[in-house]
Amino acid sequence: MRRVVVTGLGLVTPLGADVETSWKNILASKSGAGRITRFDPADQVCQIACEVKMDGSDMALDLSKRVDHKIQRQVDLFIQFGIDAAGQAMEDAGLTDLSDEERLRAGCSIGSGIGGLPGIEKESIVLHERGPRRVSPHFVHGRLINLVSGQVSIKYGLQGPNHAVVTACSTGAHSIGDAARMIMLDDADIMVAGGAESAICPLGIAGFSQAKALSTRNDEPERASRPYDIGRDGFVMGEGAGIVVLEEYERAKKRGATIYGEVVGYGLTGDAYHVTAPHEDGSGGFRSMKNALARAGVDPADIDYINAHGTSTPLGDEIELNAVRRLFGSALDTTSMSSTKSAIGHLLGGAGAVEAIFCLLAMRDQVAPPTINLDNPSEGCKGVDLVPNVPKEREIRACLNNSFGFGGTNASLVLKKV
Amino acid sequence: MSDVAERVKKIVVEHLGVEPEKVTEEASFIDDLGADSLDTVELVMAFEEEFGVEIPDDAAEKILTVRDAINYIKEHKGDA
Numbered sequence: 001m002r003r004v005v006v007t008g009l010g011l012v013t014p015l016g017a018d019v020e021t022s023w024k025n026i027l028a029s030k031s032g033a034g035r036i037t038r039f040d041p042a043d044q045v046c047q048i049a050c051e052v053k054m055d056g057s058d059m060a061l062d063l064s065k066r067v068d069h070k071i072q073r074q075v076d077l078f079i080q081f082g083i084d085a086a087g088q089a090m091e092d093a094g095l096t097d098l099s100d101e102e103r104l105r106a107g108c109s110i111g112s113g114i115g116g117l118p119g120i121e122k123e124s125i126v127l128h129e130r131g132p133r134r135v136s137p138h139f140v141h142g143r144l145i146n147l148v149s150g151q152v153s154i155k156y157g158l159q160g161p162n163h164a165v166v167t168a169c170s171t172g173a174h175s176i177g178d179a180a181r182m183i184m185l186d187d188a189d190i191m192v193a194g195g196a197e198s199a200i201c202p203l204g205i206a207g208f209s210q211a212k213a214l215s216t217r218n219d220e221p222e223r224a225s226r227p228y229d230i231g232r233d234g235f236v237m238g239e240g241a242g243i244v245v246l247e248e249y250e251r252a253k254k255r256g257a258t259i260y261g262e263v264v265g266y267g268l269t270g271d272a273y274h275v276t277a278p279h280e281d282g283s284g285g286f287r288s289m290k291n292a293l294a295r296a297g298v299d300p301a302d303i304d305y306i307n308a309h310g311t312s313t314p315l316g317d318e319i320e321l322n323a324v325r326r327l328f329g330s331a332l333d334t335t336s337m338s339s340t341k342s343a344i345g346h347l348l349g350g351a352g353a354v355e356a357i358f359c360l361l362a363m364r365d366q367v368a369p370p371t372i373n374l375d376n377p378s379e380g381c382k383g384v385d386l387v388p389n390v391p392k393e394r395e396i397r398a399c400l401n402n403s404f405g406f407g408g409t410n411a412s413l414v415l416k417k418v
Numbered sequence: 419m420s421d422v423a424e425r426v427k428k429i430v431v432e433h434l435g436v437e438p439e440k441v442t443e444e445a446s447f448i449d450d451l452g453a454d455s456l457d458t459v460e461l462v463m464a465f466e467e468e469f470g471v472e473i474p475d476d477a478a479e480k481i482l483t484v485r486d487a488i489n490y491i492k493e494h495k496g497d498a
Contacts (some may be wrong), residue, residue, distance in 0.1 A: 070433075134463065
């Protein structure tokens with residue numbers, strides 16, 4: 001099987017509009033959470049989120065840099081975040097000027113969990129109040145999930161596989177795993193892969209709130225996302241995009257590309273249990289991790305850092321942790337595990353890809369990012385190095401990244417230094 | 419009535435993201451201003467909105483240039 005490496009990174013997160021700013025703020029234990037500004041949340045049960053800043057501050061995203069003016073008017077924010085992050089990754093990889101022949105062997109696998117919910121919400125009001133002839137001709141293509149892949153492929157002329165995963169909060173990890181396999185199986189030499197999300201709108205917040213998934217710590221937004229902590233009460237919704245350039249190893253080596261790491265393992269399973277709750281025995285996540293390690297040909301003892309799914313929900317965090325304990329056994333004594341959702345919230349379909357990038361940066365800089373707001377681990381979360389509150393410098397040779405989604409869908413990636 | 423021309427041009431600039439100098443009366447939305455078929459539907463909707471006119475599909479199909487739009491609006495404005 002052909003080997004697949006990561007040669008470009010792109011991030012739009014609530015802590016920065018690029019890779020280095022986001023990472024610097026993660027390592028500074030900052031929180032991207034605050035009261036919702038995108039709309040007035042006064043009548044919502046949950047009034048907080050981790051928004052991508054667009055206020056001109058040093059963390060803020062300037063969409064005009066990489067997103068055409070016309071496209072900005074036509075498409076939902078998740079697509080624009082995806083276009084920007086994909087652009088960063090292509091520039092970082094040095095692949096913005098591919099030859100005609102190379103373009104035929106380069107593709108996209110960028111998904112989203114929810115897609116253009118804010119636009120759907122707005123346009124349905126137009127339909128209801130003003131009738132069908134006032135609905136925008138850009139409505140459909142501006143909300144569809146596969147239009148991140150569509151837009152990015154058009155921008156760079158990428159004519160290989162054009163794919164878009166929709167597996168809720170596992171989307172980002174599945175997108176990278178599927179894309180890596182397309183290169184392994186010789187369908188492509190280069191894949192732009194990851195996830196994008198922006199569902200911070202009244203309908204999105206109300207829907208997740210009614211499912212009792214969100215934290216309601218409205219008076220302390222920055223303290224609300226607190227995975228493993230005894231005071232955790234749900235996740236904080238995030239938004240943004242994480243996109244990588246995957247490349248066949250020999251090709252990357254030959255052109256002297258910067259190699260951030262190799263995608264060595266990918267495991268995917270289903271819970272077949274409940275639409276929103278994980279199975280209590282965590283067997284879905286357990287088998288997903290086990291399969292990823294087996295595919296990678298590594299033992300738990302080879303994994304130095306785990307970027308957990310860890311969303312800060314009372315049930316999920318402990319179930320995942322128990323599954324990790326069961327798989328790793330005593331090897332967990334020397335492994336660090338953290339949830340960066342504590343800092344940037346839950347990016348839903350973007351989460352798995354953003355967190356895979358954090359794993360690659362953890363290997364580059366030999367530092368495990370912290371779980372912030374972890375003051376008092378709950379009873380079931382004790383005895384594991386969850387990297388509380390401050391980053392930890394340590395040897396990191398290989399990482400495991402978990403993502404689990406509504407519908408009982410699980411994905412795990414193993415990334416390794418080359 | 420030159421007011422109509424100015425308002426039409428403003429809408430075109432805003433919707434297509436083109437330089438104002440490019441929006442001459444001769445300019446074709448598709449050939450000169452980079453619009454696609456979806457953009458022309460959106461432009462017609464914006465004209466309807468701005469001027470309170472209704473532009474039926476068969477008439478909209480014949481509006482290919484900035485001048486076509488200005489003329490149609492001048493002829494039909496106040497019909498309603």
